Amino acid sequence: MTSSGVPANAANTPPHECAAWAKLAAHADASREESIAQLFADDPRRGAQFVARAPGLALDYSRQRIGALGLRLLEQLAAERGFAEWRRALFAGERINTTENRAARHTALRAGDAAPAEVKRTLARMRELAAQLAGVRRIVHLGTGGSDLGPRLVCDALAEQARIEVRFAANLDPLDLARALAGAEPASTLVVVASKTFTTQETLANARAAKAWLGGRGRVIAITANESAARAFGAAEVLPMWDWVGGRYSLWSAVGFSALAALGADTFDALLAGASDMDRHFQDAPLEKNVPVLLALLGVWNVNFLGAATHCVLAYAHALRLLPAYLQQLEMESNGKGVDREGRAVAYATAPVLWGGEGTVSQHSFHQLLHQGTQVVPADFIVAGVSPELDANAEAQARALAFGTDDPALPAHRRHRGNRPSSTLRLEKLDARNLGCLLAAYEHKAFTQGVIWNINSFDQWGVELGKRLADGILKTRS
Ligand code: F6P
Numbered sequence: 001m002t003s004s005g006v007p008a009n010a011a012n013t014p015p016h017e018c019a020a021w022a023k024l025a026a027h028a029d030a031s032r033e034e035s036i037a038q039l040f041a042d043d044p045r046r047g048a049q050f051v052a053r054a055p056g057l058a059l060d061y062s063r064q065r066i067g068a069l070g071l072r073l074l075e076q077l078a079a080e081r082g083f084a085e086w087r088r089a090l091f092a093g094e095r096i097n098t099t100e101n102r103a104a105r106h107t108a109l110r111a112g113d114a115a116p117a118e119v120k121r122t123l124a125r126m127r128e129l130a131a132q133l134a135g136v137r138r139i140v141h142l143g144t145g146g147s148d149l150g151p152r153l154v155c156d157a158l159a160e161q162a163r164i165e166v167r168f169a170a171n172l173d174p175l176d177l178a179r180a181l182a183g184a185e186p187a188s189t190l191v192v193v194a195s196k197t198f199t200t201q202e203t204l205a206n207a208r209a210a211k212a213w214l215g216g217r218g219r220v221i222a223i224t225a226n227e228s229a230a231r232a233f234g235a236a237e238v239l240p241m242w243d244w245v246g247g248r249y250s251l252w253s254a255v256g257f258s259a260l261a262a263l264g265a266d267t268f269d270a271l272l273a274g275a276s277d278m279d280r281h282f283q284d285a286p287l288e289k290n291v292p293v294l295l296a297l298l299g300v301w302n303v304n305f306l307g308a309a310t311h312c313v314l315a316y317a318h319a320l321r322l323l324p325a326y327l328q329q330l331e332m333e334s335n336g337k338g339v340d341r342e343g344r345a346v347a348y349a350t351a352p353v354l355w356g357g358e359g360t361v362s363q364h365s366f367h368q369l370l371h372q373g374t375q376v377v378p379a380d381f382i383v384a385g386v387s388p389e390l391d392a393n394a395e396a397q398a399r400a401l402a403f404g405t406d407d408p409a410l411p412a413h414r415r416h417r418g419n420r421p422s423s424t425l426r427l428e429k430l431d432a433r434n435l436g437c438l439l440a441a442y443e444h445k446a447f448t449q450g451v452i453w454n455i456n457s458f459d460q461w462g463v464e465l466g467k468r469l470a471d472g473i474l475k476t477r478s
Pocket residue numbers: 144145146147194195196197198199200203247248333460463
C-alpha cells in the first residue's frame with residue numbers, strides 16, 4: 001500500500017486523464033444521436049445479451065443508452081484505474097480508508113467459517129441473546145444513519161416473518177421515539193441502542209429518554225465500537241462493532257441484532273449468505289458479466305458522459321419501499337465527494353443525487369417527470385416477482401422510458417421522447433438471501449465507482465461541520 005493508500009500495484013492515473021476517458025467522451029459525442037430503439041434495431045439479440053446473472057438476481061441493462069464499444073471502453077477505464085488491485089485490497093482488509101487509516105472489511109462480517117474470530121463470537125452472542133427474549137413483546141431500536149437504515153429496511157422487508165415487533169426511532173424530534181414506544185410496556189420492551197461512536201446526539205438523546213421511560217424495568221442492549229461509553233450509559237449488554245466496519249456497511253454486524261432477534265437467526269444467516277454469494281460473484285465474475293461492476297460503470301457512463309445529475313431507484317415491491325432511503329446513504333455518503341485521494345478538487349462529476357420510490361405508487365407521483373420532464377433521470381427498476389401486475393407495470397415503465405411514443409398524430413404534450421435509460425434488477429424471489437445479495441451488489445457498486453472516481457468511499461468528513469455548528473448554537477442558546 002503506498003503512502004496515499006493506493007494499493008501498491010494499482011495504477012493511479014486520475015480518471016479524466018485515463019486514455020479510456022477521452023475515448024469515452026469521444027464515443028459519447030459520436031453516439032449522441034443514437035437512440036436505445038436504434039441500438040435494439042441494430043442488434044436483435046441485445047435483449048438477451050445485455051443481461052448479467054448472479055446468485056438470486058439478474059441485471060437487464062439492455063435499455064441503457066450504450067452499445068458493446070461503450071461497455072468495452074468502460075471496462076478499459078476500470079482497468080486503467082487499477083480496479084482489480086483495489087478489489088483485492090478491499091477483500092484483503094488493507095487500509096483503503098486512508099483518511100481514517102482503516103480497512104473496510106464489511107465482507108468479513110458475512111464470510112461464514114472464514115470470518116474473523118471476533119465476528120463469529122459476536123454472532124454467537126447475538127443468537128444467544130435473541131434466544132433469551134421470552135416475554136419481550138417489542139424491540140425499540142434506536143440509531144441513525146447506518147445504525148438504523150439497514151435493520152429498518154430488513155425488518156420492514158421481511159416483517160411477515162417477525163415474531164417480535166420492532167419499532168425504530170432515529171430522529172431528534174421526540175415524537176419519533178414517542179411513536180416507537182406508544183402502546184408498549186417497559187417490562188416487556190427491549191431497547192437496542194445502536195451507535196458505532198456512541199456519541200451521536202440523536203441516538204443518545206433517544207437512549208436517555210427511553211431509559212427514563214423504562215424506569216429500571218425492561219432491558220437495554222448497546223451496539224457500539226465505544227464500549228466504555230455504553231457501559232457508562234448503563235447498558236446491561238454491549239455487542240461490539242469495529243472501526244473497520246463503516247456505519248453504512250454495518251447491517252451485517254451486531255447493528256443487525258434487532259433484525260436477527262425479530263426475524264430469527266436462520267433468517268439473518270440467510271441474509272449474510274446472500275451477501276456472501278454476491279461477494280464471490282463480485283470477486284470472480286468477469287467485468288462484462290459482473291453485476292456490481294456493470295451497475296457502477298453504467299452509472300459512470302450516465303453521469304460523466306451523458307450528463308445525468310440524479311439517479312432514481314424504483315422498488316416494485318412494497319416490501320422494498322425503504323430501499324431508496326438505504327441506498328441514499330450508501331451511495332451518497334460513500335461517493336458524494338469533491339476531493340480525490342490525493343486531496344485535489346475533482347475535475348469531473350462524482351455521485352449523482354440518488355432518490356426513488358415504491359412502484360407502482362411512484363407512477364402516480366413523479367413518473368410524469370421521468371417520462372416528459374427536461375431532466376433525463378437514469379433509473380433502476382427492482383422487481384421481485386411479487387405479482388404479474390406489478391412486474392408488468394415495471395416492464396411497461398421501462399419500455400415507455402426507453403422507446404417513448406413519437407407518433408406525429410399525437411399532440412406534443414402527449415408525446416414521449418423516450419431514450420431514457422434504465423436497468424432492471426430482477427430478484428428470483430424476495431427473501432432474506434436475495435435481499436442480502438441485492439444490498440451487497442449495491443455496496444460493491446459504490447466501491448467500484450469510488451475506484452473509478454479516485455475518491456475514498458469509506459469516510460464522511462462532510463457530516464461533521466453541521467454537527468459542530470449545532471452544538472455551538474445550542475451552547476449559545478442554553
Ligand atoms: O453523521 C453521519 C454518520 O456518522 C453516519 O456515517 C453513521 O452511519 C451515522 O452518522 C450514525 O453514526 P453512529 O453509528 O456512530 O451513531
